[in-house]
Amino acid sequence: MNGPDPDNKHPMQGFPQVCYISNTVNNPHIIIGDYTYYDDPENSENFERNVLYHFPFIGDKLIIGKFCALARGVKFIMNGANHNMAGFSTYPFQIFGNGWDSTPMDMASLPYKGDTVIGNDVWIGYEALIMPGVKIGNGAIISSRAVVVSDVPAYTIVGGNPAKALRQRFAPEVIAALEELAWWDWPVEKISRNINLITAGDIAVLQTCV
Structure with missing residues:
Protein backbone atom coordinates (compact mmCIF):
# COMPACT_ATOMS: atom_id res chain seq x y z
CA MET A 1 0.00 0.00 0.00
CA ASN A 2 2.98 2.33 -0.42
CA GLY A 3 2.22 3.27 -4.04
CA PRO A 4 4.66 3.46 -6.95
CA ASP A 5 8.37 3.97 -6.38
CA PRO A 6 9.11 7.72 -6.80
CA ASP A 7 12.65 6.79 -7.89
CA ASN A 8 11.36 4.81 -10.88
CA LYS A 9 11.63 6.92 -14.03
CA HIS A 10 8.70 5.17 -15.70
CA PRO A 11 6.21 4.04 -13.04
CA MET A 12 3.61 2.79 -15.55
CA GLN A 13 4.94 -0.52 -16.83
CA GLY A 14 5.13 -0.61 -20.63
CA PHE A 15 4.20 3.09 -20.94
CA PRO A 16 7.45 5.08 -21.18
CA GLN A 17 5.80 8.31 -22.30
CA VAL A 18 5.06 9.06 -18.63
CA CYS A 19 8.12 9.90 -16.55
CA TYR A 20 8.73 10.88 -12.94
CA ILE A 21 11.07 13.69 -13.92
CA SER A 22 12.74 14.24 -10.57
CA ASN A 23 14.88 11.28 -11.67
CA THR A 24 15.98 12.76 -14.99
CA VAL A 25 16.66 16.46 -14.35
CA ASN A 26 20.34 17.23 -13.77
CA ASN A 27 20.30 21.02 -13.66
CA PRO A 28 20.74 22.09 -10.00
CA HIS A 29 18.56 25.15 -10.72
CA ILE A 30 15.57 22.94 -11.58
CA ILE A 31 13.96 21.37 -8.51
CA ILE A 32 11.19 18.79 -9.01
CA GLY A 33 9.11 17.15 -6.28
CA ASP A 34 8.38 13.44 -5.97
CA TYR A 35 5.63 11.90 -8.11
CA THR A 36 5.53 14.86 -10.51
CA TYR A 37 5.33 13.48 -14.03
CA TYR A 38 5.83 14.69 -17.58
CA ASP A 39 3.78 12.99 -20.33
CA ASP A 40 5.43 13.09 -23.76
CA PRO A 41 5.59 10.24 -26.30
CA GLU A 42 8.62 11.78 -28.03
CA ASN A 43 11.00 11.80 -25.04
CA SER A 44 9.49 12.07 -21.60
CA GLU A 45 12.89 11.86 -19.92
CA ASN A 46 14.18 15.03 -21.60
CA PHE A 47 12.00 17.50 -19.72
CA GLU A 48 14.87 20.00 -19.50
CA ARG A 49 14.48 20.87 -23.18
CA ASN A 50 11.24 22.63 -22.22
CA VAL A 51 12.99 25.02 -19.82
CA LEU A 52 14.12 27.80 -22.14
CA TYR A 53 16.72 30.58 -21.75
CA HIS A 54 17.82 29.14 -18.42
CA PHE A 55 21.38 30.44 -18.26
CA PRO A 56 23.52 29.61 -15.19
CA PHE A 57 24.85 33.16 -14.84
CA ILE A 58 21.31 34.49 -14.31
CA GLY A 59 20.81 32.28 -11.24
CA ASP A 60 17.03 31.86 -11.38
CA LYS A 61 15.39 28.58 -10.41
CA LEU A 62 12.44 26.57 -11.65
CA ILE A 63 10.79 24.90 -8.67
CA ILE A 64 7.95 22.42 -9.19
CA GLY A 65 6.20 20.73 -6.28
CA LYS A 66 4.98 17.18 -5.72
CA PHE A 67 2.20 15.32 -7.52
CA CYS A 68 2.09 17.69 -10.51
CA ALA A 69 0.89 16.57 -13.94
CA LEU A 70 2.68 18.21 -16.88
CA ALA A 71 1.34 17.60 -20.35
CA ARG A 72 3.33 17.34 -23.56
CA GLY A 73 4.90 20.55 -24.81
CA VAL A 74 4.66 22.56 -21.58
CA LYS A 75 7.26 25.33 -21.78
CA PHE A 76 8.89 27.50 -19.12
CA ILE A 77 10.48 30.78 -20.24
CA MET A 78 13.19 31.80 -17.77
CA ASN A 79 14.73 35.19 -17.03
CA GLY A 80 17.56 34.71 -19.53
CA ALA A 81 15.08 35.48 -22.32
CA ASN A 82 14.79 39.10 -21.21
CA HIS A 83 16.52 41.97 -23.01
CA ASN A 84 17.50 45.37 -21.62
CA MET A 85 14.69 47.84 -22.30
CA ALA A 86 16.24 50.91 -20.63
CA GLY A 87 17.83 52.22 -23.83
CA PHE A 88 16.47 52.91 -27.30
CA SER A 89 17.40 49.48 -28.67
CA THR A 90 16.79 46.08 -27.08
CA TYR A 91 19.37 44.40 -29.36
CA PRO A 92 22.15 42.62 -27.39
CA PHE A 93 25.08 44.02 -29.40
CA GLN A 94 27.71 43.07 -26.81
CA ILE A 95 27.23 39.30 -27.02
CA PHE A 96 28.46 39.27 -30.62
CA GLY A 97 31.88 40.82 -29.87
CA ASN A 98 34.10 42.01 -32.73
CA GLY A 99 34.17 45.49 -31.31
CA TRP A 100 30.55 45.55 -30.25
CA ASP A 101 31.59 44.44 -26.78
CA SER A 102 33.61 47.58 -26.06
CA THR A 103 30.72 48.81 -23.93
CA PRO A 104 29.98 46.26 -21.17
CA MET A 105 26.47 44.89 -21.01
CA ASP A 106 24.56 46.39 -18.08
CA MET A 107 23.43 43.18 -16.39
CA ALA A 108 21.80 45.12 -13.55
CA SER A 109 19.33 46.67 -15.99
CA LEU A 110 18.12 43.35 -17.38
CA PRO A 111 14.53 42.63 -16.30
CA TYR A 112 14.58 39.98 -13.57
CA LYS A 113 11.38 38.54 -12.12
CA GLY A 114 12.81 35.94 -9.77
CA ASP A 115 12.28 32.20 -9.54
CA THR A 116 9.41 30.42 -11.24
CA VAL A 117 7.56 28.39 -8.61
CA ILE A 118 4.87 25.79 -9.26
CA GLY A 119 3.01 24.47 -6.24
CA ASN A 120 1.89 20.92 -5.48
CA ASP A 121 -0.87 18.97 -7.25
CA VAL A 122 -0.85 21.39 -10.20
CA TRP A 123 -2.12 20.25 -13.61
CA ILE A 124 -0.54 22.08 -16.56
CA GLY A 125 -2.16 21.34 -19.92
CA TYR A 126 -0.82 20.70 -23.41
CA GLU A 127 1.59 23.32 -24.73
CA ALA A 128 0.96 25.79 -21.93
CA LEU A 129 3.61 28.52 -21.62
CA ILE A 130 4.76 29.81 -18.22
CA MET A 131 6.61 33.14 -18.23
CA PRO A 132 9.53 34.15 -15.95
CA GLY A 133 8.93 34.61 -12.24
CA VAL A 134 5.36 33.31 -12.24
CA LYS A 135 4.09 31.68 -9.05
CA ILE A 136 1.35 29.05 -9.43
CA GLY A 137 -0.46 27.97 -6.28
CA ASN A 138 -1.27 24.47 -5.07
CA GLY A 139 -4.05 22.66 -6.88
CA ALA A 140 -4.24 25.10 -9.78
CA ILE A 141 -5.14 24.03 -13.31
CA ILE A 142 -3.55 25.66 -16.37
CA SER A 143 -5.52 25.01 -19.55
CA SER A 144 -3.98 23.87 -22.82
CA ARG A 145 -1.98 26.54 -24.67
CA ALA A 146 -2.52 29.10 -21.93
CA VAL A 147 0.15 31.81 -21.68
CA VAL A 148 0.64 32.48 -17.98
CA VAL A 149 2.13 35.94 -17.41
CA SER A 150 1.07 36.54 -13.79
CA ASP A 151 0.66 34.61 -10.56
CA VAL A 152 -2.12 32.03 -10.25
CA PRO A 153 -3.83 31.58 -6.86
CA ALA A 154 -4.24 28.15 -5.32
CA TYR A 155 -7.02 25.97 -6.73
CA THR A 156 -7.76 28.37 -9.58
CA ILE A 157 -8.37 27.38 -13.20
CA VAL A 158 -6.84 29.74 -15.77
CA GLY A 159 -6.82 29.81 -19.56
CA GLY A 160 -6.22 32.02 -22.57
CA ASN A 161 -3.50 34.39 -23.80
CA PRO A 162 -2.76 36.09 -21.53
CA ALA A 163 -4.19 33.59 -19.07
CA LYS A 164 -7.12 34.80 -17.01
CA ALA A 165 -8.87 33.21 -14.06
CA LEU A 166 -11.85 31.17 -15.27
CA ARG A 167 -13.04 30.05 -11.86
CA GLN A 168 -11.95 28.79 -8.47
CA ARG A 169 -12.24 25.07 -8.07
CA GLN A 207 -9.97 16.38 7.58
CA THR A 208 -10.63 13.27 9.68
CA CYS A 209 -7.88 11.24 7.98
CA VAL A 210 -5.40 9.51 10.24
Missing part, protein backbone atom coordinates in the same frame (compact mmCIF):
# COMPACT_ATOMS: atom_id res chain seq x y z
CA PHE A 170 -13.70 25.22 -4.58
CA ALA A 171 -15.17 27.65 -2.09
CA PRO A 172 -12.62 29.84 -0.25
CA GLU A 173 -13.06 27.99 3.05
CA VAL A 174 -12.42 24.64 1.34
CA ILE A 175 -9.28 26.01 -0.33
CA ALA A 176 -8.02 27.28 3.01
CA ALA A 177 -8.64 23.87 4.58
CA LEU A 178 -6.80 22.08 1.74
CA GLU A 179 -3.84 24.42 2.08
CA GLU A 180 -3.70 23.69 5.80
CA LEU A 181 -4.00 19.91 5.30
CA ALA A 182 -1.23 19.88 2.65
CA TRP A 183 -1.92 16.22 1.95
CA TRP A 184 1.01 16.11 -0.51
CA ASP A 185 3.37 16.36 2.48
CA TRP A 186 1.82 13.38 4.29
CA PRO A 187 3.84 10.17 4.52
CA VAL A 188 3.21 8.04 1.44
CA GLU A 189 1.60 5.36 3.60
CA LYS A 190 -1.03 7.86 4.78
CA ILE A 191 -1.62 9.11 1.24
CA SER A 192 -2.05 5.51 0.05
CA ARG A 193 -4.63 4.79 2.76
CA ASN A 194 -6.66 7.84 1.88
CA ILE A 195 -6.52 8.13 -1.92
CA ASN A 196 -10.28 7.63 -2.18
CA LEU A 197 -10.80 10.69 0.05
CA ILE A 198 -8.09 12.81 -1.59
CA THR A 199 -9.71 12.26 -4.98
CA ALA A 200 -13.24 12.83 -3.65
CA GLY A 201 -14.80 16.16 -2.74
CA ASP A 202 -15.77 16.03 0.93
CA ILE A 203 -13.39 18.25 2.89
CA ALA A 204 -14.95 17.40 6.26
CA VAL A 205 -14.21 13.71 5.77
CA LEU A 206 -10.71 14.37 4.45
Whole structure:
Protein backbone atom coordinates (compact mmCIF):
# COMPACT_ATOMS: atom_id res chain seq x y z
CA MET A 1 0.00 0.00 0.00
CA ASN A 2 2.98 2.33 -0.42
CA GLY A 3 2.22 3.27 -4.04
CA PRO A 4 4.66 3.46 -6.95
CA ASP A 5 8.37 3.97 -6.38
CA PRO A 6 9.11 7.72 -6.80
CA ASP A 7 12.65 6.79 -7.89
CA ASN A 8 11.36 4.81 -10.88
CA LYS A 9 11.63 6.92 -14.03
CA HIS A 10 8.70 5.17 -15.70
CA PRO A 11 6.21 4.04 -13.04
CA MET A 12 3.61 2.79 -15.55
CA GLN A 13 4.94 -0.52 -16.83
CA GLY A 14 5.13 -0.61 -20.63
CA PHE A 15 4.20 3.09 -20.94
CA PRO A 16 7.45 5.08 -21.18
CA GLN A 17 5.80 8.31 -22.30
CA VAL A 18 5.06 9.06 -18.63
CA CYS A 19 8.12 9.90 -16.55
CA TYR A 20 8.73 10.88 -12.94
CA ILE A 21 11.07 13.69 -13.92
CA SER A 22 12.74 14.24 -10.57
CA ASN A 23 14.88 11.28 -11.67
CA THR A 24 15.98 12.76 -14.99
CA VAL A 25 16.66 16.46 -14.35
CA ASN A 26 20.34 17.23 -13.77
CA ASN A 27 20.30 21.02 -13.66
CA PRO A 28 20.74 22.09 -10.00
CA HIS A 29 18.56 25.15 -10.72
CA ILE A 30 15.57 22.94 -11.58
CA ILE A 31 13.96 21.37 -8.51
CA ILE A 32 11.19 18.79 -9.01
CA GLY A 33 9.11 17.15 -6.28
CA ASP A 34 8.38 13.44 -5.97
CA TYR A 35 5.63 11.90 -8.11
CA THR A 36 5.53 14.86 -10.51
CA TYR A 37 5.33 13.48 -14.03
CA TYR A 38 5.83 14.69 -17.58
CA ASP A 39 3.78 12.99 -20.33
CA ASP A 40 5.43 13.09 -23.76
CA PRO A 41 5.59 10.24 -26.30
CA GLU A 42 8.62 11.78 -28.03
CA ASN A 43 11.00 11.80 -25.04
CA SER A 44 9.49 12.07 -21.60
CA GLU A 45 12.89 11.86 -19.92
CA ASN A 46 14.18 15.03 -21.60
CA PHE A 47 12.00 17.50 -19.72
CA GLU A 48 14.87 20.00 -19.50
CA ARG A 49 14.48 20.87 -23.18
CA ASN A 50 11.24 22.63 -22.22
CA VAL A 51 12.99 25.02 -19.82
CA LEU A 52 14.12 27.80 -22.14
CA TYR A 53 16.72 30.58 -21.75
CA HIS A 54 17.82 29.14 -18.42
CA PHE A 55 21.38 30.44 -18.26
CA PRO A 56 23.52 29.61 -15.19
CA PHE A 57 24.85 33.16 -14.84
CA ILE A 58 21.31 34.49 -14.31
CA GLY A 59 20.81 32.28 -11.24
CA ASP A 60 17.03 31.86 -11.38
CA LYS A 61 15.39 28.58 -10.41
CA LEU A 62 12.44 26.57 -11.65
CA ILE A 63 10.79 24.90 -8.67
CA ILE A 64 7.95 22.42 -9.19
CA GLY A 65 6.20 20.73 -6.28
CA LYS A 66 4.98 17.18 -5.72
CA PHE A 67 2.20 15.32 -7.52
CA CYS A 68 2.09 17.69 -10.51
CA ALA A 69 0.89 16.57 -13.94
CA LEU A 70 2.68 18.21 -16.88
CA ALA A 71 1.34 17.60 -20.35
CA ARG A 72 3.33 17.34 -23.56
CA GLY A 73 4.90 20.55 -24.81
CA VAL A 74 4.66 22.56 -21.58
CA LYS A 75 7.26 25.33 -21.78
CA PHE A 76 8.89 27.50 -19.12
CA ILE A 77 10.48 30.78 -20.24
CA MET A 78 13.19 31.80 -17.77
CA ASN A 79 14.73 35.19 -17.03
CA GLY A 80 17.56 34.71 -19.53
CA ALA A 81 15.08 35.48 -22.32
CA ASN A 82 14.79 39.10 -21.21
CA HIS A 83 16.52 41.97 -23.01
CA ASN A 84 17.50 45.37 -21.62
CA MET A 85 14.69 47.84 -22.30
CA ALA A 86 16.24 50.91 -20.63
CA GLY A 87 17.83 52.22 -23.83
CA PHE A 88 16.47 52.91 -27.30
CA SER A 89 17.40 49.48 -28.67
CA THR A 90 16.79 46.08 -27.08
CA TYR A 91 19.37 44.40 -29.36
CA PRO A 92 22.15 42.62 -27.39
CA PHE A 93 25.08 44.02 -29.40
CA GLN A 94 27.71 43.07 -26.81
CA ILE A 95 27.23 39.30 -27.02
CA PHE A 96 28.46 39.27 -30.62
CA GLY A 97 31.88 40.82 -29.87
CA ASN A 98 34.10 42.01 -32.73
CA GLY A 99 34.17 45.49 -31.31
CA TRP A 100 30.55 45.55 -30.25
CA ASP A 101 31.59 44.44 -26.78
CA SER A 102 33.61 47.58 -26.06
CA THR A 103 30.72 48.81 -23.93
CA PRO A 104 29.98 46.26 -21.17
CA MET A 105 26.47 44.89 -21.01
CA ASP A 106 24.56 46.39 -18.08
CA MET A 107 23.43 43.18 -16.39
CA ALA A 108 21.80 45.12 -13.55
CA SER A 109 19.33 46.67 -15.99
CA LEU A 110 18.12 43.35 -17.38
CA PRO A 111 14.53 42.63 -16.30
CA TYR A 112 14.58 39.98 -13.57
CA LYS A 113 11.38 38.54 -12.12
CA GLY A 114 12.81 35.94 -9.77
CA ASP A 115 12.28 32.20 -9.54
CA THR A 116 9.41 30.42 -11.24
CA VAL A 117 7.56 28.39 -8.61
CA ILE A 118 4.87 25.79 -9.26
CA GLY A 119 3.01 24.47 -6.24
CA ASN A 120 1.89 20.92 -5.48
CA ASP A 121 -0.87 18.97 -7.25
CA VAL A 122 -0.85 21.39 -10.20
CA TRP A 123 -2.12 20.25 -13.61
CA ILE A 124 -0.54 22.08 -16.56
CA GLY A 125 -2.16 21.34 -19.92
CA TYR A 126 -0.82 20.70 -23.41
CA GLU A 127 1.59 23.32 -24.73
CA ALA A 128 0.96 25.79 -21.93
CA LEU A 129 3.61 28.52 -21.62
CA ILE A 130 4.76 29.81 -18.22
CA MET A 131 6.61 33.14 -18.23
CA PRO A 132 9.53 34.15 -15.95
CA GLY A 133 8.93 34.61 -12.24
CA VAL A 134 5.36 33.31 -12.24
CA LYS A 135 4.09 31.68 -9.05
CA ILE A 136 1.35 29.05 -9.43
CA GLY A 137 -0.46 27.97 -6.28
CA ASN A 138 -1.27 24.47 -5.07
CA GLY A 139 -4.05 22.66 -6.88
CA ALA A 140 -4.24 25.10 -9.78
CA ILE A 141 -5.14 24.03 -13.31
CA ILE A 142 -3.55 25.66 -16.37
CA SER A 143 -5.52 25.01 -19.55
CA SER A 144 -3.98 23.87 -22.82
CA ARG A 145 -1.98 26.54 -24.67
CA ALA A 146 -2.52 29.10 -21.93
CA VAL A 147 0.15 31.81 -21.68
CA VAL A 148 0.64 32.48 -17.98
CA VAL A 149 2.13 35.94 -17.41
CA SER A 150 1.07 36.54 -13.79
CA ASP A 151 0.66 34.61 -10.56
CA VAL A 152 -2.12 32.03 -10.25
CA PRO A 153 -3.83 31.58 -6.86
CA ALA A 154 -4.24 28.15 -5.32
CA TYR A 155 -7.02 25.97 -6.73
CA THR A 156 -7.76 28.37 -9.58
CA ILE A 157 -8.37 27.38 -13.20
CA VAL A 158 -6.84 29.74 -15.77
CA GLY A 159 -6.82 29.81 -19.56
CA GLY A 160 -6.22 32.02 -22.57
CA ASN A 161 -3.50 34.39 -23.80
CA PRO A 162 -2.76 36.09 -21.53
CA ALA A 163 -4.19 33.59 -19.07
CA LYS A 164 -7.12 34.80 -17.01
CA ALA A 165 -8.87 33.21 -14.06
CA LEU A 166 -11.85 31.17 -15.27
CA ARG A 167 -13.04 30.05 -11.86
CA GLN A 168 -11.95 28.79 -8.47
CA ARG A 169 -12.24 25.07 -8.07
CA PHE A 170 -13.70 25.22 -4.58
CA ALA A 171 -15.17 27.65 -2.09
CA PRO A 172 -12.62 29.84 -0.25
CA GLU A 173 -13.06 27.99 3.05
CA VAL A 174 -12.42 24.64 1.34
CA ILE A 175 -9.28 26.01 -0.33
CA ALA A 176 -8.02 27.28 3.01
CA ALA A 177 -8.64 23.87 4.58
CA LEU A 178 -6.80 22.08 1.74
CA GLU A 179 -3.84 24.42 2.08
CA GLU A 180 -3.70 23.69 5.80
CA LEU A 181 -4.00 19.91 5.30
CA ALA A 182 -1.23 19.88 2.65
CA TRP A 183 -1.92 16.22 1.95
CA TRP A 184 1.01 16.11 -0.51
CA ASP A 185 3.37 16.36 2.48
CA TRP A 186 1.82 13.38 4.29
CA PRO A 187 3.84 10.17 4.52
CA VAL A 188 3.21 8.04 1.44
CA GLU A 189 1.60 5.36 3.60
CA LYS A 190 -1.03 7.86 4.78
CA ILE A 191 -1.62 9.11 1.24
CA SER A 192 -2.05 5.51 0.05
CA ARG A 193 -4.63 4.79 2.76
CA ASN A 194 -6.66 7.84 1.88
CA ILE A 195 -6.52 8.13 -1.92
CA ASN A 196 -10.28 7.63 -2.18
CA LEU A 197 -10.80 10.69 0.05
CA ILE A 198 -8.09 12.81 -1.59
CA THR A 199 -9.71 12.26 -4.98
CA ALA A 200 -13.24 12.83 -3.65
CA GLY A 201 -14.80 16.16 -2.74
CA ASP A 202 -15.77 16.03 0.93
CA ILE A 203 -13.39 18.25 2.89
CA ALA A 204 -14.95 17.40 6.26
CA VAL A 205 -14.21 13.71 5.77
CA LEU A 206 -10.71 14.37 4.45
CA GLN A 207 -9.97 16.38 7.58
CA THR A 208 -10.63 13.27 9.68
CA CYS A 209 -7.88 11.24 7.98
CA VAL A 210 -5.40 9.51 10.24
